[in-house]
Amino acid sequence: MEIFHPKKDIPFMSYGKLTTFISLVTFLVAVFFLFSRGLHFGVDFTGGTVLEVQYAQAPNLNVVREDVQKLGYTEVAVQTFGTSRDVMIRLPLSKSANAAKQSEQVLALLKAKDASATLKRVEFVGPQVGQELVSSGLIAIGLVCVGIIIYLAIRFEWKFAVSAIIANMHDVVIILGCFAFFQWEFNLTVLAAVLAVLGYSVNESVVVFDRIRENFRKARNKTVTEIIDNAITTTMSRTILTHLSTQLMVTSMLFLGGEVLHNFALALTIGILFGIYSSVLVASPLLLMFGVKREDFIKPKKSEVEHALP
Amino acid sequence: MNRFPLWKNLMIGLFLLAGLLYTLPNLFGEAPAVQVSPLKATAKVDEAMLAKVEQTLTAAHVAYNGLELETNGAKVRFADTETQLKAKDILQNAFGDSYVAALNLVPNTPNWLRSMGGHPMFLGLDLRGGVHFMLELDMKAAIDKTMEGHARDIRMTLKDRKIRYVNVVRDTDTTTVKFRDSDALEAAFPVLKAKLTGIGLSKSTDGGEFRIIAKLSPEELTAVRKAAVEQNIATLRSRVNELGVSEPIIQQQGADRIVVQLPGVQDTAKAKDLIGRTAALEVRMVVADWRSPDVMEAALKGDLPPNTVLVDDNEPYNPFKKLLLKGDVELTGDNIEKADPSFDSRSGQPAVSIKLDSVGADIFKQLTRENVGKTMAMVLIDRGRAEVITAPRINEEIGGGQVQISGAMSPQEAGDVALLLRSGSLAAPMHIVEERTIGPSLGKENISRGFHSTWVGFALVTLLMVVYYRVFGVISVASLAVNVLLLVALLSLLQATLTLPGIAAIALALGMAIDSNVLINERIREELRAGNAPQIAISEGYKHAWATIIDSNVTTLIVGLMLMIFGTGPVRGFAVVHCLGILTSMFSAVLVSRGLVNLIYGGRKKLKTLSI
Secondary structure, eight states: OOSOOOSSOOOGGGGHHHHHHHHHHHHHHHHHHHHHTOOEEOHHHHOEEEEEEEOSSOOOHHHHHHHHHHTTOSSOEEEEESEEEEEEEEEOOOOSTTGGGHHHHHHHHHHHHOTTOEEEEEEEEOHHHHHHHHHHHHHHHHHHHHHHHHHHHHHTOHHHHHHHHHHHHHHHHHHHHHHHHHTOEEOHHHHHHHHHHHHHHHHHHHHHHHHHHHHHHHOSSSOHHHHHHHHHHHHHHHHHHHHHHHHHHHHHHHHHSHHHHHHHHHHHHHHHHHHHHHHHHTHHHHHHHTTOOGGGTSOOOHHHHHHHOO | OOOOOHHHHHHHHHHHHHHHHHHGGGGSOEEEEEEEEESSTTSOOSHHHHHHHHHHHHHTTOOOSEEEEETTEEEEEOSSHHHHHHHHHHHHHHHOTTEEEEEEEEEOOOHHHHHTTOOOOEEOHHHHOEEEEEEEEOHHHHHHHHHHHHHHHHHHHHHHTTOOOSEEEEOSSEEEEEESSHHHHHHHHHHHHHHOTTSEEEEEOGGGOEEEEEEOOHHHHHHHHHHHHHHHHHHHHHHHHHHTOSSOEEEEETTTEEEEEEETOOOHHHHHHHHHOOOEEEEEEEEEOTTOHHHHHHHHTTOOOTTEEEEEEOOTTOTTSEEEEESSOOEEGGGEEEEEEEEOTTTOOEEEEEEEOHHHHHHHHHHHHHTTTSBEEEEEEETTEEEEEEOOBOOSOOOTTEEEEESSOOHHHHHHHHHHHHTOOOSSOEEEEEEEEEOHHHHHHHHHHHHHHHHHHHHHHHHHHHHHHTHHHHHHHHHHHHHHHHHHHHHHHHTOEEOHHHHHHHHHHHHHHHHHHHHHHHHHHHHHHTTOOHHHHHHHHHHHHHHHHHHHHHHHHHHHHHHHHHOOHHHHHHHHHHHHHHHHHHIIIIIIHHHHHIIIIITOTTOOOOOO
């Protein structure tokens, strides 16, 4: 069985202007939402307390909210998740020294109101820890980029390295933009997914680049555009199948993995969709734009030049 | 011909066998158990203890399934949790207070497997349920406390040698001793130099004042910080032991943080209370009490005599609710050898009996000898608050190091205080900067959801591959299955902590590992299309795909390694499994699948078509 088997190479590069325009627009839209709406950071990054409580019967959320507010918290978020019996309560960071005690206070109160309330999960993150997690996350992203650039520059050429990184950061920004637009919670697990996408997306670009390099060495009489078109077309079948199988895994996580893995899988899904697009239609046009040529891989032989001399 | 040399086939076989062997422990499940361990590290864990466990259980007619001795105690397995609970109470009673019997779950791994290092995967708290705390030390307090100790030593030494001094003044990181004349200064300097080894001393005669200044150097400050973390970890260990938690994790993180993980603990309030409390005992001399109201009233208004402090006192007969104490601490809880809850023999009130160690007993003896007729105060500093527990008048010299403190305490409080004093004091107060509690039901749910989604995903990928590539699809799926096997085996062998993001990484590793197989299969198809004979197409396909596989995996590995180094919590849990998954996938996708292809097609001379 074959899904994708064209007789001729598809002239991807001739759509270059259009695809670059589309990605520029999506990129700018993502950046816009990132700034206008901002990310809905989880407690990992903002600091604060999150409690998950399970009731025997679905409680009235407004009552729960008022009860918790009576303890002196102004910004309390109370919502159900999964089922109507599971309630998540989010408390803002308190300045007092015993912020770690908040969860006990709240739970004691909820238990007093309804004895069936059982604690499923508590997360408390102090303000300093939250900031540290943000900075270590940013450092991780930065170093991942540097590492990839260095490796690709050594294995291929700097033009490849730079195109790949731009294409991948484009994916990352779009994922973040989606999270900002829908106000999905952005926590450490999602950060792990975003970073995994970074690796996944590079992987994708590398496969196409590898074929471009091979074509340069093999086909001497083709233009650069033809070479890139051929590389994309021949790897297309593999691209579709690999993404399909990864997406099958991720979809399974999205629907069956539960609350924690849901947003993780969501980030990966967006990453995979845009990963295909960016590796084919962003990285390669960029490569063309940077002026990749055969001589980047095949050094002109010196002996020939010497013979030409009288 | 596509054939592997014998050594390659043998190597693949060996890896498969090892993979099977080390995955095996994960299939046996866990049995309820009780762990009996001594509270003191010095107590012996030996055959005699094991025999006692055996006798106790036999005498009580409790059936058990297994009994084993480990470095930190004895473990007994039971058929069900009901027997486990019953046995725990029986064992706790039989062994008494100096031992703790804790509920535990132990893997049912057979002995032969365990002797080869086979253990089930180590599950993180999000899969097991339990509490995770990150505590931050207050380093300023630790340094303060060290300086306080040095100041005390200086005073003691000078008194001992009968060298007269004006006063000892403590600042944040310096202590200054003032003398009346240069003779005293010169006499004191070598004495102090010999006594105080861990601190830099300098003489100063500026402005006609004769002073010795003790200052902590940067190295000493580092040493103090390091010692503070170490002491707090040791103290936490003994406190957690008394909580009866099996397999707690207590380790340093960064320069001034400690991570405490207590699997299975649900009562976080109690755990939090005991972990964070900094109960410390101090003995100070009383300067003024309610019998000198003038001084007290002045002091309450803020007019404190030099080197004195006001401390809460809740005795009903004290109208000021405060006592004026000397700033110098004569003795601290560090010199406590034993502390037990008891009752005061005269009043019948709950009390704590304390036995001091030899150094503490000497100090106490000297102190009481020199201060007959005066009043001293036992100050308990608990939860950041200092309070005078008792302030007795010294009637005579007290030797032997036996001290009793009693005051307004309930028997429960006396027990807690004794526990805190016994487990040693914390070198510096700590506060919780991060807490994550996962209920046991959520842990189980996370495991089942994580694995369920992995299996469903695996089944879907299998379907896709077999339909799309037929025999080569089957080969790809087989090598993917080997990948799972090796990954689980590796995780079990390394005992890397598996968390929910780790399970996600397993799932993702499978989705991505199939990429290598797809690359190979597509390449073989291409070679066939180019008109190559099947055998040549296979070897060429693998050869060309290999270069791509290396490049794409190395870039992914770079990402994984960065996450492992710079990530924390869930990110690191993900990264570790991710990296291991990349390594196993390269092995299985390239070597195992090639081995299978060779096995099926490699020997056929007249191979016309490939099922791909």
